Amino acid sequence: MATTTCEIAPANPVEQFLRTDRIPHIWCPGCGIGTSVNCFTRALIELDADLDKIAVVSGIGCSGRVAGYLKLDSFHTTHGRAIPFATGLKLARPELTVVVYSGDGDLFAIGGNHFIHAARRNIDLKVICINNFIYGMTGGQVAPTTPVSAIATTTPFGSFEPPFNLPQLAEAAGATFVARWTTYHVRQLTRTIKEMLKRKGFSFIEVLSPCPTLFQRRNKQGDGLAAMKMYKQLSKTRNGAPTAETAIEQGKPIIVGKFVDIERPSYLGSMEQMLSSRLGDRYVHVENLEWH
């Protein structure tokens, strides 16, 4: 039974995916983003994925820093623009698996427009959204996901805005794969990320994560561990539940699971089909494009 204090542990499964010179990371004690990174890296190990064919794109925010800590081809983009950068990357290099790893504020407030249009076009992106219900890095302002009556720095008497229900938004915009887990559900999250990486089409996973410093503490919900216990207690797995019933409300169970898994023609596939039927021989086909 060895308890070591060494800095680098090669047997640690996550180690090979980390830029260890940048560890320890800046995330607070009890933050769930590191847990979701564990799930993502475990999914890559279990899939035995070709790491040269995976690119991670992040926006700004605490979860945006994932791109900086992962030793994959990764790109830390401007605020809200993770999906546009990822779209460009996917169109230029269709053979890549492009993962967008970002937060709720980045994807749904600043980048909300980009999200719905990427989903509408069914661009083959894998979106992992860390939802901590608040703007963490900028100081705890109210976000589009902040629950009603929650305290944030910009709503000291309680938020009165109705929040987005992200799975419903994603499905309505046209996402072909929609799931939600919390950082408590590590095994399920790993399995769903694996499933998402294997499939084609715009896929979206919402990961509920504690923000002990700016959400839990201000709302008197304890620390990160208390939030994890709350997820354990309140979450209810309902695979295939209609996304309209998955809104997160106070005092109600948190519905988790895989909600949507459908097939739809992808952006590149539709483009190929339309242009080759109209232009015939004059059309130059996209290289490395798998038809589906």
Added chain:
Amino acid sequence: MPKGTVTIIAERCKGCGFCVEFCPTKVLELSTAFNSKGYHPPHVVAPEKCSGCDLCGMYCPDFAIYGVKNGNASSGEDKKNK
């Protein structure tokens, strides 16, 4: 011989307690000792109970702990760095 071994990288730990809370066989406890950043890392109190399930490693947000099954090479060792 226990079924698994857990390794703690104490200097990375921020003392969140996820591993202690969610270890299915209750192998760990937060120690009273400090690491150099002033956090209390976990320590092993019941090594014989460890099953090597690596659930602690999946929960750890700071990549500071992992479990391996004994008599088994750790997963993904051969996949070298890019």
